[in-house]
Amino acid sequence: MKRKYETIIDYIEKLVSENQLKQGDRLPSIRLLASKYNCNKSTVIRAYKELEMNHKIYSIPKSGYYLVEKNNSDNDEYDSIDFSSLMPEPKLLPYKEFNHCINRSVEIYKNNLFSYSHTQGLESLRKVLANHFSEHQIFTTEEKIFITSGSQQALSILLKMPFPNGKKNILVEQPTYSLIHGLVELNGDKLIGIGRDYNGIDFEQLEKIFINENIKIFYTIPRFHNPSGTSYTENEKKRIIELAEKHDVYIVEDDYLGDIDINKKSLPMFYYDISERVVYVKSFSKAFMPGIRVGAVVLHEKLKKEFLKHKRHYDLHTSVLAQGGLEIFINSGMYNNHIKKVQKKYKIKMDYFRRCLKDIDTEGAEIFIPKTGFLVWLKLDKTINANTLARRLKEKDIYVAPAKRFFIGNNPNENSLRICISKLSQEKIKIGIRILFEEIYRMKKEH
Template identity: 40%
Template structure:
């Protein structure tokens, strides 16, 4: 026999379906279909308010509705409870793109339509050098949830984070220095970007045990370092994060040796630990430039990046941005503004975090299931969307990837995360954004088997 809240939840689902048939999408409220108030449903079904709330929570867990504080509950357009068990494609541990199966396409199309209607005048104008003022104000409030607090005049909207990185690489800094210091491994496009811009680069090793702090301090002291590009949270490709004490130590070193830090917080939206704050939150001296992308939580084609600059850098950044990135797509900015202000972004973020967290938990369970298998034993247990498996030095990577592909598993390595001509420890990079939770154990078993077989063959 069904519980009372399940009966109410099914009634709400039927009501949503009826409303969707009767209403034209363009006539919907900005936030979508608003659902009946909790008190009204409690009276209708002759039950307690807590029972109705449990019904809405049941629907939220299935990503069919979402809540907006002080506003109410809303339906997810075309919301579906995706059955991951039905995914029969090859197991793709290689792709770092967001999961297209859980993206609310109709919701975002609705936001684009709203943006076209509300921002008609802006679409035919140039001159939004720093970004749409209304979006900047909204993002400023949103970033408080990430523990990032800054003045409006410190915010810049760019055509993706890579555009912001190009501006930072070319513009002069108050310290008058020339070189950019990179973690090795690092974001795979960064070395080629800097080389193409003729910006001199140097590197410092970052392993599963963390940064090489002695070498880092030496470079800060002697290396003519303009800025240090770092991913403190969910490092790409390693997946590891700096501790709070390490973040504070890094800022102290930057202050001591007059070096700026560029913090790429590209996976901030996947953080589920409220105690993990960004590097920017510990900066009291204007040493940290904060960058955030929406490509991982939404989709890469949106091409929206956010840069927060210390006050001393805003004038130069604005000048160079006008030369390289005069106008970030107003339509993309306006659509993102509607998506955030409607509450849809917060709901989608919750969906993605819960799905990715469930998949990473399965990965960790499999890593722990092989306690004597060194690559699994030494793999970092982190959140986010990826991890790495340290491999024996004699494993031929191309042969391993070919074997895995023959068994229906695609994976990546960390080779492309180094500048051309440099190599680090051999590692297999596993991303879970496009792997169904129910098949992770199957994929991990195949990976363990093929590494073992190939390692034995080498001997």
């Protein structure tokens, strides 16, 4: 005997076959069908969701359900959709403005382009950055700022160089930025993990690790954590610093996306550091321009000499041309104007992602969506294997990042996906997310 929602599906398909419903027509209301079949509204909704999953109808919020048209934009005409790459939207990159700054940099620093510059970085850029950082509650001086060839170089040096505590091991969040694993392994150091999820971290476990595991530094991404998109609360930041001071551990704060934070009460961990435990690492790749390859690190006095020695052996100095261009871009006010624009844009993208999910059956996945940022984290239930799902999506030219790559030893037991929406158009976000959850739906039915 057929269930009522199946009977409703048959009724709609009969209306279509008899040409009583034509492409683009609005379907009978949920209330009308619930009355007609003497059932709950949820039964009608289930029938309509089933038809929607099979691409026969589509919904318009606050309007109703409609029969799919032949040329409807939901027909998945796309080349590929890449949810896996952590990159800014190309249309937001200020090519023309920065090109002007580079040309000015050539004029100003032409005498420096053909000789070696200071390993610590251009003094003029460091002065500009000291002022720029103060606007973001990072109070320091140009003497404590070091310019690096991208934040990746800063992290590589910090992981390799000795620290005053004489300790050896590196603590990272699990999951975390995947390249950190490789950097630690290349150095031959021991990598230790501590779990981090929507609820933060376990402070009892953190203190036990600080006490027992000979931790040199704790590498952390307090804001817009990669890959989960989460951010620590202000109390959590303070608590981590307190424990680091208590047990003689240094903190490397990777603030790769802090510029786009729209929460005025959210501060860098460096702001709360009164015991000189936090090393602040700044990237200009994600919120500004990936190809510039300029990063900055803020170091306390007792770390400067060792860092400078390592930096000198890495590359002598960072590109003068890129440094000069960035200095002019920030000093002119163009950087702040750019950041205001991208803050608005990424907030709109995340809000749009959230709206897309309202019309999708998300059963089978627990989803963390931040207020803004680049990343969304999907935790799948046991009936759906994340790696299998990623492989099946790849066959449809939809690319996602399975969680295992962000864990020590590529943990195969973490059944999650990282979704990056930053470089995608709204149309691709909409199509990609719908196809992703359709595949989840199919896998659940197969299971």
